[in-house]
Amino acid sequence: MLRPPLTPIATALPDTVPFVGPEAIERQNGIKIRARVGANESPFGPSPKVVAAMRESAPNTWKYCDPENFDLRVALARHLGVGPEKLAIGEGIDGLMNLMVRLYVAPGATALTSLGAYPTFNYHVAGFGGRLLTVPYEGDRESLAGLLDAVRRESPPLVYLCNPDNPMGTWWDAGEISRFIDALPETTMLLLDEAYGETAPTGVLPPLDVCRPNVIRTRTFSKAYGLAGIRCGYAIGEASAIRAFDRVRNHFGVNRMAQVSAQAALTDQSYLRSVVARVAEGRERIARIARNNNLAAIASATNFVAVDCGRDGAYALAVLKALAARGVFVRKPMAPILDRCIRISVGLPEELDIVAEELPGALRDALA
Amino acid sequence: MLRPPLTPIATALPDTVPFVGPEAIERQNGIKIRARVGANESPFGPSPKVVAAMRESAPNTWKYCDPENFDLRVALARHLGVGPEKLAIGEGIDGLMNLMVRLYVAPGATALTSLGAYPTFNYHVAGFGGRLLTVPYEGDRESLAGLLDAVRRESPPLVYLCNPDNPMGTWWDAGEISRFIDALPETTMLLLDEAYGETAPTGVLPPLDVCRPNVIRTRTFSKAYGLAGIRCGYAIGEASAIRAFDRVRNHFGVNRMAQVSAQAALTDQSYLRSVVARVAEGRERIARIARNNNLAAIASATNFVAVDCGRDGAYALAVLKALAARGVFVRKPMAPILDRCIRISVGLPEELDIVAEELPGALRDALA
Numbered sequence: 072m073l074r075p076p077l078t079p080i081a082t083a084l085p086d087t088v089p090f091v092g093p094e095a096i097e098r099q100n101g102i103k104i105r106a107r108v109g110a111n112e113s114p115f116g117p118s119p120k121v122v123a124a125m126r127e128s129a130p131n132t133w134k135y136c137d138p139e140n141f142d143l144r145v146a147l148a149r150h151l152g153v154g155p156e157k158l159a160i161g162e163g164i165d166g167l168m169n170l171m172v173r174l175y176v177a178p179g180a181t182a183l184t185s186l187g188a189y190p191t192f193n194y195h196v197a198g199f200g201g202r203l204l205t206v207p208y209e210g211d212r213e214s215l216a217g218l219l220d221a222v223r224r225e226s227p228p229l230v231y232l233c234n235p236d237n238p239m240g241t242w243w244d245a246g247e248i249s250r251f252i253d254a255l256p257e258t259t260m261l262l263l264d265e266a267y268g269e270t271a272p273t274g275v276l277p278p279l280d281v282c283r284p285n286v287i288r289t290r291t292f293s294k295a296y297g298l299a300g301i302r303c304g305y306a307i308g309e310a311s312a313i314r315a316f317d318r319v320r321n322h323f324g325v326n327r328m329a330q331v332s333a334q335a336a337l338t339d340q341s342y343l344r345s346v347v348a349r350v351a352e353g354r355e356r357i358a359r360i361a362r363n364n365n366l367a368a369i370a371s372a373t374n375f376v377a378v379d380c381g382r383d384g385a386y387a388l389a390v391l392k393a394l395a396a397r398g399v400f401v402r403k404p405m406a407p408i409l410d411r412c413i414r415i416s417v418g419l420p421e422e423l424d425i426v427a428e429e430l431p432g433a434l435r436d437a438l439a
Numbered sequence: 440m441l442r443p444p445l446t447p448i449a450t451a452l453p454d455t456v457p458f459v460g461p462e463a464i465e466r467q468n469g470i471k472i473r474a475r476v477g478a479n480e481s482p483f484g485p486s487p488k489v490v491a492a493m494r495e496s497a498p499n500t501w502k503y504c505d506p507e508n509f510d511l512r513v514a515l516a517r518h519l520g521v522g523p524e525k526l527a528i529g530e531g532i533d534g535l536m537n538l539m540v541r542l543y544v545a546p547g548a549t550a551l552t553s554l555g556a557y558p559t560f561n562y563h564v565a566g567f568g569g570r571l572l573t574v575p576y577e578g579d580r581e582s583l584a585g586l587l588d589a590v591r592r593e594s595p596p597l598v599y600l601c602n603p604d605n606p607m608g609t610w611w612d613a614g615e616i617s618r619f620i621d622a623l624p625e626t627t628m629l630l631l632d633e634a635y636g637e638t639a640p641t642g643v644l645p646p647l648d649v650c651r652p653n654v655i656r657t658r659t660f661s662k663a664y665g666l667a668g669i670r671c672g673y674a675i676g677e678a679s680a681i682r683a684f685d686r687v688r689n690h691f692g693v694n695r696m697a698q699v700s701a702q703a704a705l706t707d708q709s710y711l712r713s714v715v716a717r718v719a720e721g722r723e724r725i726a727r728i729a730r731n732n733n734l735a736a737i738a739s740a741t742n743f744v745a746v747d748c749g750r751d752g753a754y755a756l757a758v759l760k761a762l763a764a765r766g767v768f769v770r771k772p773m774a775p776i777l778d779r780c781i782r783i784s785v786g787l788p789e790e791l792d793i794v795a796e797e798l799p800g801a802l803r804d805a806l807a
Contacts, residue, residue: 075625092691133481133483136460138460163691257442311454319449325670326694
């Protein structure tokens with residue numbers, strides 16, 4: 072039977088669901104997840120002020136959102152000390168990333184990232200027919216020198232860098248990031264993903280510079296702010312680079328509840344600080360659990376810890392599967408060298424109790 | 440100063456905000472909107488059950504949504520009597536429309552619509568470098584014969600048809616739509632937008648046929664279900680056409696609150712029926728207001744009524760502006776012939792009171 076042909080780019084893409092959520096794992100395994108510590112969510116949840124604002128605004132959900140995201144941009148502008156014209160709001164960083172690739176990577180053009188870095192970037196590059204170029208990590212960090220070499224060699228229109236990094240949790244200091252930015256050609260756009268910026272120590276995020284047309288920084292309400300499910304991220308950059316999003320974004324795409332809850336979240340910075348402190352405690356707890364099992368925890372500036380399982384990728388994958396069978400949901404890097412690790416998100420203390428309880432057995436199972 | 444170049448397609452696009460929301464109008468005019476009857480929202484709001492479900496789930500918003508939208512697809516499948524593999528969920532129909540254009544319209548390829556139909560389709564076609572082909576309306580309806588002629592002449596990979604129609608509110612009966620579908624070549628995909636399906640009389644929506652690979656129908660929780668701000672639409676079609684969305688969609692794009700509230704909305708069909716009845720009353724009220732001002736109301740199967748202002752487009756635009764100055768937010772078609780109308784959404788009775796009060800003055804102002 073004849074059918075409407077997909078475009079050549081779409082034809083070349085797989086029609087599988089590339090991102091498997093914990094709900095899908097539960098459906099597949101038939102095992103209830105008791106410790107949801109795989110998606111770098113914040114189990115501490117959003118601020119009570121956010122919950123109250125969401126509840127209050129629920130009856131207003133009949134209204135479309137403001138397509139200009141005006142109030143949220145003004146609130147963020149005040150919070151960050153930049154003008155609202157330097158900010159774009161999107162359906163999570165994933166949504167903004169889609170737009171960045173679409174704006175800068177023409178079919179066949181190159182997009183540069185690190186081998187094993189955030190896979191959604193790769194998904195979008197493939198989705199728009201770009202050519203993905205990768206540079207290996209160096210000592211469990213994205214390699215600034217390696218990325219810069221590749222930029223000089225290939226002049227890609229777009230480079231992706233996540234600092235602090237996902238999936239390893241490692242980071243570069245602000246000065247090193249700034250030098251990297253200075254060394255980029257003016258015609259290469261850097262997508263600097265700071266999704267985990269709130270949990271990083273002081274001195275990791277470079278000061279905001281909204282004059283450079285070749286750097287867009289992305290941040291989110293999904294991580295420390297505890298709002299992964301509401302889909303709200305933002306981009307910070309030079310005004311005309313920010314304006315470019317208006318060419319292609321879904322103008323009514325950011326939902327009204329996201330606008331409301333993100334604004335409420337910004338008003339409760341003391342709650343954010345308490346979460347950041349609990350995340351730091353959770354990272355230490357995960358490191359202790361690792362040590363108690365003779366495993367090394369990689370130092371992390373994020374809300375998760377990569378734990379080196381001490382053998383190869385197949386072993387770490389077996390550990391992940393054994394944990395899943397015991398009701399513990401974690402994820403893991405898949406690229407060579409990084410793949411020796413599993414990635415454990417900071418859960419509630421009682422979830423980390425379950426991790427502590429189940430990890431020894433899972434390590435044994437994985438050897439069997 | 441050098442800067443990163445946008446792709447050729449993005450370079451050709453304007454970086455204006457093409458969709459002006461009522462909030463932006465208020466900010467520009469400094470006049471508070473007293474009757475929000477321009478965006479085809481449902482001021483009756485969502486069901487109280489939906490509001491309760493949203494409030495209950497607010498603290499869970501720290502979790503990412505299920506990327507497979509499994510529970511919502513199962514609930515919709517039961518409601519519609521089709522398998523869940525025949526359904527895709529998106530960030531409103533706008534989001535799904537973006538994906539449809541991206542999947543089927545390669546740069547330079549043709550997408551067919553009616554001149555003056557839903558502008559977001561045109562926005563996406565331009566956004567992906569497609570060539571927009573339009574056919575004029577015929578007697579205030581999208582012209583099925585005209586669209587079919589254009590399909591035969593130009594073999595576009597994608598055709599857009601909205602039934603009942605926006606912005607005119609007119610419709611074709613199910614039999615006529617079915618004959619149109621039968622006459623389409625198998626290699627032309629029809630995006631049949633049924634955003635206003637719930638408010639249409641029986642006999643307007645053809646029975647669901649999820650075997651044809653060249654028809655995708657879209658529906659939404661934004662209109663009769665009163666959830667425009669939550670961003671949740673869905674596509675119904677043949678399984679492999681539906682699976683194609685998985686190639687390009689933002690898998691975590693549909694927010695968790697949308698999943699929760701859409702499921703709750705489906706459980707309260709008696710509330711939906713009460714809204715549909717109130718919408719019908721509102722349409723009659725708008726028609727009476729039009730008649731009282733010696734204007735013709737165009738018969739509508741939607742939650743709005745196009746009112747023929749009896750002169751040219753410039754006059755109708757002046758009426759719209761005069762209404763805005765009086766705190767009444769309406770929109771209007773902009774294409775020739777249709778542009779003689781303003782489009783009034785069914786508001787609350789007290790909002791339609793304001794319309795009744797302000798329209799005579801606005802008509803006078805527009806003449807001045």
